[in-house]
Amino acid sequence: MSDIRFDGRVAIVTGAGAGLGRSHALELARRGAKVVVNDLGGAVDGTGSSLSAAETVVEEIKAAGGEAIANGANVTKPDEVAAMVDAARDAWGKVDILVNNAGILRDKSFTKMSLEDFRAVMEVHLWGAVVCTKAVWDHMKEAGYGRIVMTSSSSGIYGNFGQSNYGAAKMGVVGLMNVLHLEGRKNNIKVNTLSPTAHTRMTEGLIPEEAAKLMTPESVTAGLIALCAETAPERTILCAGAGGYAATKIYETPGVYLSPEEQTAENVMANMDKITSEHGQEEFEEGARQTFKFIQYAAKHFDLALG
Incomplete structure (x- = not known):
């Protein structure tokens, strides 16, 4: 099989200042893509902002001979996201790939969780994916090409104690993928979902150190690259982590009929x-x-x- 390349392609990766997003941006650039490195630069819970993280990743890409620009748009704000897409198109003429990776955590049991914390996590993960996808959608339709990757989680697909906000958002992007897959396929827009397991600042202190060493962002990014490729699958939930790759599928039983x-x-x-x-x-x-x-x-x- 020939190498997967993105020469001539333009990608936006949200939440790309650290962790998985950084790994995704670096690898897309290494394979020839021009990359918008988006990161608000906030803490894990979404507070604060700084462009320095995104700028650092851009410098890494440029040092390796690639092309990239930094962007600090808040993915929940349509005007800022529209400006980010305009910046990409002004620089390189188009947007071919969107990786919806930005996210925050505010974990608590449902009893203890405030509605504000529930809303904040839903807004970044689900609404942010909607806003960013909407901003590139018509451009991709006109171009007759697009690759969009949502980021889900086993917390949404299967559940995880103390993450009702995160789980609801992460299952929400699967529903978004299912519909956009149908609406985008005639224009060669392939929409998929990545469900990662990796050791990042979001999982700090939750995973034993020896196990964490196996859970590299790069192992997840290998799956991400496949979902962005020219020959990418469609409507696939690809699970990736520590070198393991699997697909989550939703089935319906035959059931029964009652008169x-x-x-x-x-x-x-x-x-x-x-x-x-x-x-x-x-x-x-x-x-x-x-x-x-x-x-x-x-x-x-x-x-x-x-x-």
């Missing part, structure tokens, strides 16, 4: 084992598939012909 006289909560409960049985489960690409399935069940019961 009108059987449609009671008691009968639903009585059939729960059949409803949750994995035998014959399918992966649906759009929500209408579920509706059609249920209508077919009902039509068969009433002996109706569907056109």
Whole structure:
């Protein structure tokens, strides 16, 4: 297989001043992309700001012979993000790749978590991904090319105690991917999701030191690069960390059909084992598939012909 290259491509990586974002930006640049290194420069909880982190990464890229510019846009603010996209287009004429990586943490149990902390995390992870994607979407449609990567987490896909805000946001970007995949495919815009496990400042003190040494940002970035490639997959949730790579898929079981006289909560409960049985489960690409399935069940019961 030939090397994955991004010569002539322009990428924006949000939250790229440290950790995974920094690793993503450096590798995209090493492979030929011109990179907008975006970072608000705040603390892990999102407070504060400084452009110095982004500028440091830009200097690293330039020292290695690449091209990059720093940007301190707050991903939750549409005007700042629009200006960032304009800066990229002024410098290089287009935006081909968007990596929605920016994020913050404000962990607490749901009982102790304030609504302000819930909203703040949702805004950066989910709303920030919406704002940044919206800012590049029409440009990519007009160009007939785009690669967009959301960043999810096992905390959203599977759950993690004390991260209701983070988990809700991280599952939200999966739903965003599912819809944008359908809307963007005719214009060659491929939308995927990365679900990383890495040792960064967000996981400091949570992972044993010996294990943390295996969880490098670079191992996650290898997966990110594949999702940005010309031959990238579509609508894929790629899990990556410590050298392991897997895909998360959402399946729907065949379920059961209950006739009108059987449609009671008691009968639903009585059939729960059949409803949750994995035998014959399918992966649906759009929500209408579920509706059609249920209508077919009902039509068969009433002996109706569907056109």
